[in-house]
Amino acid sequence: MQLAERGKLDLDAPIQKYCRPFPEKPWPITARELLGHLSGIRHYRGDEMASTRHYNSMVESLKIFQDDPLLFEPGTKFTYTTYGYTVLGCAVEGASGMKFTDFLRHNVFEPAGMDNIRVDDIFEIIANRAQGYQKLKNGELRNSGLADTSYKIPGGGLASTVVDLAKFAVAVENDVFVKKQTLERMSTPEKTRDGHSTGYGLGWGIAEKNGLKILVHTGGQQRVSTALYLVPERGVAVAIMSNVEEADVGALAQKIADVVLQ
DSSP: OHHHHSSSSOSBBBBGGTTTTTTTSOOBBBBBHHHHTTTTOOOOTTGGOOOOOOSSSHHHTTTTTTTSSSSSSSSSEEEEEEEEHHHHHHHHHHHHSSSSHHHHHIIIHHTTTTOSSSETTTOOOOOOOOOEEEEETTTTTTEOOOOOGGGGGGOOEEOOOHHHHHHHHHHHHHTTTHHHHHHHHHHHHHTTSSOOBOOOOOOEEEEEEETTEEEEEEEETTTTTEEEHHHHHTTTEEEESSTTTTHHHHHHHHHHHHHHHO
């Protein structure tokens, strides 16, 4: 969206204009459709989330799914896809001329004062990295499985502190990253071609509670469960990170916000 504001990326142009390695499909796919999970690109398949292969570039990781057929004609259905955001990461690189993670650092992390967030590189020693756990039905904890998340950096694969996640929320609510009207555009639910609201904007899940618009996104992979819950009209944000997989941090974030908003 920053690139769109700067006139460097057209949200409605075929994505190959910016991500040339991604092959053309029977129908064109746009950045807007990718942002709203309306592209038809598939999500994980089989044990792909447990990949231990290291990918050295965004383009290299496209090979996981780029030759697979679309699930549907873009714009006709909503299907969440982490891989769609890999294509967006490739488009960011093409439109900006920068490596995706460098673009994040200069345009997101540094402006927000996020001092500790970084790529979760399995080869690097990351100070204070928390061990991740799975919780069995009997309550027993087990270490998380192995994974190299280099295959999905735009849709995961970062290591952060909860303080940095909170700083990101503060920056969003104070229009540090994009103009207010751009955030409003991102915070408006997209619609399928037949006019049905998806409940998802351009990068955000969107809900309404007690007349207030809620922006929310949860995340989960090996080692971690996360939630970010924003109420921009009230300047409220809740950031939660847990080192237990499949923890219901989204519900907890909503309960905390409800208490703060009373």
